[in-house]
Amino acid sequence: MGLFQPDTDIFRNRDALREDYQPEEIVGRDDELQQYISALQPVINGDQPPNVFLYGKAGVGKTACTRYLLSELKADAAEYDIDLTTIRTNCEDLSTSYQVAIQLINKLRDPDDQLKPTGYPRRQVNEWLWEELDSIGGTIIIVFDEVDHIEDDSILYQIPRARANGNLTESKVGIIGISNDFKFRESLSSKVQSSLCEKELQFPAYNANELRDILRQRADIAFYDGVVPKEVIAKCAAFGAKDAGDARQSLDLLMEAGDIAVEQGAEEVTETHVDEARASLERSRIVDGVAGLTQQGHLVLYALVMLHEEGETPTRARTIQDRYEIVCERAAIDPLVPRRMRDHLNELAMLGIASRVERNKGEVGGRYYEYSLDTSPDLLLEALDETVDMVGVTEAIQKRLNQSY
DNA sequence: TGTCCACCGGAAATAACGGTTC
DNA sequence: GAACCGTTATTTCCGGTGGACA
Known part of the structure; x- marks a missing residue:
């Protein structure tokens, strides 16, 4: 028997379960599609394309509907002789308008003429963006998936106004913003709210x-x-x-x-199989979460795991700080100031690795949080051991701590 | 009712880093 | 190589919070 054998035949086309699979028909979103279609109608009329905002929790079909409708729209536009270009961009790993602009430019440029992520003056980057967009001409729709990851919204009002401000002459640009975060709308400046949110679509949960x-x-x-x-x-x-x-x-x-x-x-x-799959997904969620932490985050987590193992949790930030400083000393790494350590603890809570409960002892104790571990310590230690910046460190800490107890 | 504890968390300042341009 | 650019992690500073206690 060879090293490789074909898998058992249960999958006909496994890709149909992937996130980026485009089904021929969208299920359960009839009302939303109808509203979406009427919002995009101006494109077919050859008018200024609309700016649309989509809200809804993760996995409720915002991206799928957009992908589906835009491909339909493109086909129909071709039929009516409308020059339509769509650009999709995911803002997941982007935090500023500057980075978004650079990503857009790079998408439009030759692969051998790409921009680096930083170093250029803001103005210059904007100029380049207008140049690229104007050279396309016709109607352009730009989809910003996960816009809520962008912390400053300047690009969101600059693009819709580019034509009015004389930055674009050949192209008409519209924006579709997709957000998982309902609060994102309120965090936008009023300038953006008035232009970008002209059409809003809510996607309810399935x-x-x-x-x-x-x-x-x-x-x-x-x-x-x-x-x-x-x-x-x-x-x-x-x-x-x-x-x-x-x-x-x-x-x-x-x-x-x-x-x-x-x-x-x-x-x-x-x-x-489903039960096993659930455990396996949960596991990789935690492992990925741990892998995404900084080195300091790993040290904080390590301190918390130790306290948990000793039965000292739930415990307040101050005791974690003390243990964390010991861990840092053993690892020969400068410890962070308490304010910053708390940020790392909060991050652990956000990831679902730790949990926290508010306590208030009034005049004698004040208000504080108690943190505890929400995940199997074995899994966390395993994940910590796999992370590059902790290789050898956990063992060294363990050994030296054992000696001193 | 008002006081007060002790941490919470927002915000501004700073340092270090990887990058461009001249 | 000096000046400039944008980002990120961190430090520093400080007002805010809310229940227990008198």
């Missing part, structure tokens, strides 16, 4: 029935007939519905369950 329909649709494409029983679909749907009507979560879960079934050589996906 209910369990809609989720089931979506899963069924995708599963029928992804798997061979009879491989995924009803109960499995229902279980995955319930998982997504419980959290926030999140279709992406459900689809990820189903895909993972399918992978596990393949690994085990099973002929169909069972509820047990």
Whole structure:
């Protein structure tokens, strides 16, 4: 027998479960699509393209609907002789308008003429952006996915006004902003609110029935007939519905369950596979979270894990600070000031690795938080050991701490 | 009712870094 | 190589908070 063998045949087309898969038909978003279509109508009329804002929690079909409608719109525009260009950009790893502008320019330029992420004056970057956009001509729609990651909104009012300000003469540009964060709208300056939010669409969460329909649709494409029983679909749907009507979560879960079934050589996906898939996804969420922390974050986490192991949690930031400083000393790294250490603790809480509870002892104790570990310490230690900046460090700390106790 | 504890968390300042331009 | 540019992590400063206690 060779080293490689084909997997058992349960997947017909695994890609149909991936996030970027474009289904032929959008399920459960009829009203939203209708509103969306009328918002985009000016494009077909050859008018100034609209600025549209989409709100809704993660995995409720904002991106999928946009992708679907824009491809339809492009086909229809071609039919009516309208010169339409669409540009999609994800702002996930971007935090400023400057970086967004650079990413846009790089998308429009030759691969051998790319800009570096920093170093140029702001003005220059804007100039380049106008040049690139103007050289396209016609109608342009720019989609900013996850706009809420951008901390300053200057690009969001500069683009819609570029034509009025004489920066663009050949092109008409409209923006579609997609946001997971409802509060993002209020954080926008009034300048942006008036121009960008002319059309707003709310995407509500999917209910369990809609989720089931979506899963069924995708599963029928992804798997061979009879491989995924009803109960499995229902279980995955319930998982997504419980959290926030999140279709992406459900689809990820189903895909993972399918992978596990393949690994085990099973002929169909069972509820047990779904349970295992859930544990596995949870695990990788934590591992990824830990991997994304800075070195100082790792040290803070390490201190918290130690306190947990000793049964000292829940505990306040001050005691964690003390332990953290010991850890830093053993690791020969300068400790951070308490204010900053608290920021790292809060980050752990945000990631769901730690949790915190407010306490208030009034005049004798004041107000403070108590932190505790929310995750298996074994998994965390394992993840810490794998991170580059902690290789060898955890062991060294452990050894030297054991000696001094 | 008012006081007060002790941390919380926003904001401004600073340092270090990777980059460009002349 | 000096001046300039933007970003990020960090430090420093300081007003805010809310329940227990008198």
